[in-house]
Amino acid sequence: MKSTEKWGAFVLSAAVLLSAPGYANAVGTQAGSTLPRPSWTSASVYDTSSASAHEIRFVKSRGLVYVHTVQNVKKNSSKTSYDWHLETVTAFDAATGAQKWSRTFHEKAGPYTIASSILYAGDGTVYFTGTFSDKTQQVYALKPDGKSAWTRSVAYGSDVYLLGDESLLVASRQGPDKTGGVKTSLVRFDAAGKTLASKNLAGSVLTAEGGRIVIDASRLVKHGTAWDRSPSPSIEVYTPELKRVYGYKFPASVNLLGDGGGPSILVQKDNTVIFRGSVAGTVNKLFALSPQGRLLWGRTIPADSVIASTGSGYVTYSKRQLTAFDLEGKRAECTLSDKPGQIVILEHSDDGELQIDMADTLYVLDPDKLDILQAVSNRPLHAEYAFSYAGGILYAAENGSLVKYALNGSDATTE
Numbered sequence: 001m002k003s004t005e006k007w008g009a010f011v012l013s014a015a016v017l018l019s020a021p022g023y024a025n026a027v028g029t030q031a032g033s034t035l036p037r038p039s040w041t042s043a044s045v046y047d048t049s050s051a052s053a054h055e056i057r058f059v060k061s062r063g064l065v066y067v068h069t070v071q072n073v074k075k076n077s078s079k080t081s082y083d084w085h086l087e088t089v090t091a092f093d094a095a096t097g098a099q100k101w102s103r104t105f106h107e108k109a110g111p112y113t114i115a116s117s118i119l120y121a122g123d124g125t126v127y128f129t130g131t132f133s134d135k136t137q138q139v140y141a142l143k144p145d146g147k148s149a150w151t152r153s154v155a156y157g158s159d160v161y162l163l164g165d166e167s168l169l170v171a172s173r174q175g176p177d178k179t180g181g182v183k184t185s186l187v188r189f190d191a192a193g194k195t196l197a198s199k200n201l202a203g204s205v206l207t208a209e210g211g212r213i214v215i216d217a218s219r220l221v222k223h224g225t226a227w228d229r230s231p232s233p234s235i236e237v238y239t240p241e242l243k244r245v246y247g248y249k250f251p252a253s254v255n256l257l258g259d260g261g262g263p264s265i266l267v268q269k270d271n272t273v274i275f276r277g278s279v280a281g282t283v284n285k286l287f288a289l290s291p292q293g294r295l296l297w298g299r300t301i302p303a304d305s306v307i308a309s310t311g312s313g314y315v316t317y318s319k320r321q322l323t324a325f326d327l328e329g330k331r332a333e334c335t336l337s338d339k340p341g342q343i344v345i346l347e348h349s350d351d352g353e354l355q356i357d358m359a360d361t362l363y364v365l366d367p368d369k370l371d372i373l374q375a376v377s378n379r380p381l382h383a384e385y386a387f388s389y390a391g392g393i394l395y396a397a398e399n400g401s402l403v404k405y406a407l408n409g410s411d412a413t414t415e
Helices: none
Strands: 051-059 064-073 084-093 099-104 113-120 126-132 137-142 148-154 159-162 168-174 183-189 195-202 204-209 212-216 221-223 226-228 234-238 244-249 265-267 273-279 283-289 295-301 306-309 313-318 321-326 330-335 345-348 354-357 361-365 372-377 387-390 393-398 401-406
Touching: 051 113, 051 387, 051 393, 084 126, 113 159, 126 159, 159 204, 168 204, 183 204, 204 265, 212 265, 265 306, 361 387
Parallel strands: none
Antiparallel strands: 051 064, 064 084, 084 099, 084 113, 113 126, 126 137, 137 148, 159 168, 168 183, 183 195, 204 212, 212 234, 221 226, 234 244, 265 273, 273 283, 283 295, 306 313, 313 321, 321 330, 345 354, 354 361, 361 372, 387 393, 393 401
């Protein structure tokens, strides 16, 4: 899966560690097996000389595979001040590889795309947010059949989030003012584009996922001519209905700004929120706030840790050691003997498993038990680096087409 906003971690030298619960020490896994012959290869989707696949997403409820491609367009007239992009989403039948529909987000003679993000709902709805050269921003909602559900203009520079109930949250920030104050307008929509709730509040959104919206309510701090976030913020936490749940002020000794790998805030299924920070510049810790905002614990982790959420806890990676925790404490740890690559990516696969991509092997694991479900060579995927795994099936971009691999020798899970 390739995305500019993926849940994951990038490290220069790391190994992924795999274990079963109960403090078991696992032996190192070997390099992955080679990919089987493709079940099918689609017709050409894009010209590899000028375009590439940025993301592939499988939606089980509709039996569809979405491919997001980006074509780079060079500046060719005085009307364009810099290079731009043609962005397209194409839907394929997961069973046959037949193209169902395609949509390019550009109107003839209209403004050109300079940035974008895409969110995919479980029912197959696609939300494309385009930022355009005329300083406008649009959210396009496409139905699973490719038809437009609705289009909405939002404030330039807005962020768009998909919440746990699959409603859409648009956060539009204004400021800072001369004292560092920031305000944010929040609007929540349902799948039909109907406004469910709206609120103006002080601060900016740090994250919005599951059943929690986390706001940094502190004023920005000026360094020279630039404004930066407060390293020890006051946070406010809201529900998807935009109801305030609690506030919490981190002490001045805790710095939450960009320390270590992986996401810095982990929202759990029970709405516990875990924050990562350093204490007095020396010790890395995770701080867990209960669903009501009570500090549950602070746990020290290695400073170079890569962290990832499991929904009911988290895992840490450091120096070939992977340790799994739930909210009560440590559950498992193990070491992997495989030689680490230059990049390791941790994320969820499209069927909710844990997907771990190393230099030479793609691993898929049960996120609770950390049992290895798949271990295959990812070398054929390196050229495009856009793929999706679900239920024993791997969909990958290769030479301008979409390719399907049945890793278990059966296509039953996608039909």
